[in-house]
Amino acid sequence: MNPMLESFISESRDNLEEASQCFLSLEQSPNDPTVMQNLFRAMHTIKGSSGLFELGAFTHLMHVAEDVLDLARAGKIQLNSDHIDVLLSAMDQITDWIDELEATGELNTDADNKAQPHILALSEMIPVEHKEECDELSLATKSHQTTHRLGYSEIESSLGCLSDQQRFDIFQNADQLTFLRYTPQESCFFTGDDPLHTARLTPSCQHLRIVPVAKWPTIDSLDPYQCQLSFDVISSADEETLIDHYRYVEDDIKLCPLDMCWLAFPQGQWSDDQSLFSDVLPELKTHIDKESWHNIPNLIAPILELANPSVYQISCMRWIKAIAEKEVLEKPLIEALFTAIETGEFDYSLKSEVNSDSTESHQTDADTTTTDTGPQEEYLSNDVKTLLATQARMLEFSNSDDLEGRVDSVERIFNHALPEEFIPNNLLDVCQQAKQEQSANPLIILIRSLLDSTSPLETNSLESTENDAEETLDIATLVRQEQALRAHESEAAADESALDQTSLISPAPSPIDLQQPISDRDSTSELARTDLSSTQPVAKEPVHNQKPQVLKVDQHRIDILMDLVGELVVAKNSLPYLAKKAEDEFNVRALAKEIKSQYAIINRLAESMQSTMMQIRMVPVSTIFQRFPRLVRDLSRKLNKDVRLVLEGEESEADKNVVENLADPLIHLVRNSLDHGFETEEERVALGKPAQGSLYLRAIPKDDQVIIEVDDDGRGMDPAKLKQSAYRKGIISEQKLETITDQEALYLIFAPGFSTAEQVSDLSGRGVGMDVVNGLVQQAGGRVTIDSELGKGTTIRLYLPLTMAVSRVMMVEVQQQCFGISMENIVETVKVPHDRLLRIKQGEAIVLRDKVIPVLSLHSLLALPETQFEEEVPLLIMNLNGEDIALKIDLFHEGIDIVQKPLAGLMSQYNYYSGSALLGDGRVLLILNIKELLSCQ
């Protein structure tokens, strides 16, 4: 498999795990920003990485889910349990796909169909009032785009930097234009990006403007490897082409269609000599009034050829001609240009800006709207602020040539658009001063002082309802989240909404903003400044350079290493044999001694290596405990039982295989407990128990074992009922029914084909659960115990070995053959005189410490000839399923640590061997499974 896909799969599994935990925590505390942020990050990472592969449906579904979360994060949806259900089931689908990807490397062809119901369910969650924006989202989703939009106010300063000629050239060269702002990540160089190169290669690039994001430091403190530039591109290509070109940095671009009219504003030096064109003005006016556009170019062309293009009026004319030729028939624009020829004041851009900028689209026609009173005045102040800020900006960009006209137009704006009480008394003087000094500074200072004196907060309290104030808070939270999120990746989704709302809430940019070129970063940080300072103290940015020092290694490699270590252990065991040989056969004692001392060293190293390997394979049981909150939640909702799950000791560690083998039995147990164990809420209340049931999952490390407890306070098991049921099903005989103890009866649930549930539900009660659990636990080398008290609850304990990798066996000899027997079940070894064996019918027994223990012969179990014992009989006392037995063998050998290998091929069918191991001298040791051997009898 593609290694990239491989790491995607393993990463996504982790992220899904995290996401589903976050969903559960969200259910408890729906407004926890940290959880939301983690969730968002996990989801976004999955979605983002899935984009690397051809996984349309996958990415689409993730995207829609992310949209929903985005709305939730912005407080537009309140997530409830039903929502969480939908989201979780979408995540389940994603998990299924991950499994599919792992198995086949691709998605099934029906993936789209599978995604559809989830997408529908998710979109139903979106409230009607947000449908519109989400339709947009899902439209964008279809082509997997999340590109962000720009407003006119954001690109205006960029346009202001273009010379008249440049704008004119662009206007003439193209029929449609797109404005794109590319703000690369600061760290983009480290991922091999060259933003300048990308920007230069923009398709049909008409103009490229490079904007430093901040003021340059001195050269010796410059870090050239942090990208400090942003790029404003005007292109005549359509948006799709541009998005395609920038597809690898899609999150870093923002764009908008550039209205050709935005380019058309005159620039140049006002000329008092009007003789050159005054003749044509009346005729031009007639043409404009009559809308006979085709006559205009011919009328103006001769004048343009003669006149100096840097004259303001000529610039106006040139634009009129160009617009008339292009048939961009914006009559108000041409009229505005015409007015500009006569008065030197061009007003159009302001109108269009206010219109396009304010989503409430309030018509502020500076020419016609005088200071109306009443409700409209309140309405205006938002726009007016924007207007003033724009004026200040425009004053900065206008050069001394057209300053006078600009100052005049600002004066008019003041007089017409501002409520009377806001018009400064010294306005006239300042305007005069500006004209005299040929500098816009006095006027700019005036505007700023005006903007400063009415801070955004005041504006809010002045004109907004409580709702708006709430929104401000939300945005403050949003911005904080945003900053934190940025630490990990560029997540611009909220940027857009934040920016959009900036224009609504704090339309007055701070003075700092006025001095700097606008860029994405500035706006965000400005937003943070304004909002945070006015609401809450600034949240500290999280420390984001702490990378967990974790190495993800394929388990297969660890297994190989483990095998090698195992073999090393075995190989080093041959050294003592060699030493013995050197001494015995070759009589070189010194050498034998040398070998032994070397052996001690190798032994020490090998053992510490082995234990380190064990450590590596140890994982906390939390890895499987994690999935239970979800399971319990789903089941308890389904069964309508209120159950609280408490996890304890999930940090205890065990071998990865053991932990993984544990998962299935535990799921069975938890399901059983929820389905059969717990009473319904009403029953519980009637019994005087707390309405909410408690289910404890505990992991308790004990010696070389780990005990997993599933402990519920449900109705407990009724031994009498169990006995009856087992008897009816023919699991126990009538005789057994009489003699079986209550404790023993509990273990009947492990019998194959046993089920007490009257009604078989889809959760459990199929009678396969418990015997499978028992089987799986035994396979993992563990055992299960049950404690149950009727009416009080049930505790099921799984005893599992910490590790299965190395097991300790005792070597025994039967008829000159060596066998291994697992140490777990061995109680003791005894040698008893031959005559102490008692014969009872066909069997033999021995009385050991006043206890009768049946004696079995390993010889006969293995179908080997019996040995005739002369004096003492070696007996191996074992405890199997709570009963002691004694095994007759020929000879005891030492106990050894072995790396047990399962039998392969034909041998694997003989399950009375649990495996084999290699001995130090090269022999193969067969490990006996005594339980199986006995049941074969």
Place this chain on the structure above:
Amino acid sequence: MPITYKTNVVVMEGVCGIEDGDELLQWLIDHPKGKLNLKQTTHIHTALLQIILCHSPTVSVSPEDSSFKRLWSDSIEVLMETE
């Protein structure tokens, strides 16, 4: 070798990549009056551009490559003048 350092002039030729960043930065720190010869330059990496924009050295020879020349005059020179 896309960048050659002479006594007081850096000659940049062809495509100059980010790997020359450290050296260029150091050279400009050591030669605050150093000049740029961009005659043969066709592209400079964004990182190098940042160094140049930050320091705004004098350009002794303007670029000849038409595309880079346009970029330089339209987009870059403007910024260096305002410095």
